[in-house]
Amino acid sequence: MEITFLGTGVAIPQKNRVQSGMLVRLEEKPLLIDCGSGVLSHFPEAGISHTEVDTVLLSHLHLDHVADLHPLIKANWLRGSTSMKIYGPEGTEEWFLKVLEAYEYLQEEVDVDVIELVPGKEFTPEGFDCEISCAAATHSVTALAxxxxxxxxxxxxxxxxxxxREIMDLAAEADLLIHECSFPPSMKVTNHTTPNSLAGILKEYNNGIGSICLTHFYPEMRGHEREAVNYLQGYFEEEVILAEDLMKLEL
Ligand SMILES: [Zn+2]
Ligand SMILES: [Zn+2]
Structure with missing residues (x-):
């Protein structure tokens, strides 16, 4: 399994980081997870053909995680691929159709299936050999890990x-935990993660995770990346990695 980070940034534009997205290469075909602005334009640089992607998982519906989804569907249609399966939290179908409604010419042309998930759901997307399960994230809107x-x-x-705890339970014994780390150490935030808040839970719940990769960096994090890794290494013995756009990890 190969994971390519297509975007490791957030809603605020910054150099070298577009919004959120990653592509997972499984045996059968690629699985796209989140599709924020800039993700689609990184496909050629990552050596991926966009038409190979017909299955997308969305963590939540904030624009920095979904803004390039309709453009991806349009790009695929222009190249003759019209079917897409979208898995996401409650509300995904209503959001998807509302945006699609603005593009009448596209509505008739594409065959999109939206499957809404609730925490605890386990499933295998059609055409894949993997198993996927999800848990509730703690964010300002309904979100899934x-x-x-x-x-x-x-x-x-x-x-x-x-x-x-829900996410740490989901990550028990996993080879890799890709965890957001929006802000630098010592910043007081809600809805997001800092190295301090992640360390706080790792102290209680270090449940056999193989390594941690940090992603989803706000511009405030710039210049504090090493500090974040060093801080976390005080609470986590295995490797802590910083995600970069177009970085690949092999499992
Ligand atoms: Zn975000
Ligand atoms: Zn968000």
Missing amino acids: YRVTGEDGEFVYSGDTEPS
Whole structure:
């Protein structure tokens, strides 16, 4: 299993980080998780054909995680691929259709299936050999964290969240936890994570996670990345990695 970070940034524009998204290469075909602005334009640089993607998981519906989804569907249609399966939290279908409604010419042309998930749901997306389960994230809107189990390993993606027991339980014994870390150490925030808040939960719940990769960085994090890793290494013995746009991780 190969994970390519297509975007490791947030809603605020910044150099070298577009909004959120990652592509998981499984045996069968790629799975896209989140699709914020800039993700689609990173496909060529990542060496991926957008038409290969017909399945997308959304952590939540904030624009920095979904803004390029309709553009991806349009790009695929222009190249003759019209079917798409979208998995996301409650409200995904209403959001998707409302945006699609503004583009009448596209509505008739594409065949999109939206599957809404609730925390605790376990499923295998059609055409894949992996298992996916989800847990509630702690964010300002309904949001899900996902665990993806493939043949060679498993990882958890937190999406946007404060650190939580639900997500640490979901990540038990996983090879990799991809956790958001929006802000630098010592900042007081809600709905998001800092190295301090993540360390706080790791102290109680270090449940066999293989390594941690931090992503979803606000501009405030710039210049504090190493500090964040060093801080977390005080509470976590295994490797802590900083995600970069177009970085690949192999499981
Ligand atoms: Zn976000
Ligand atoms: Zn968000």
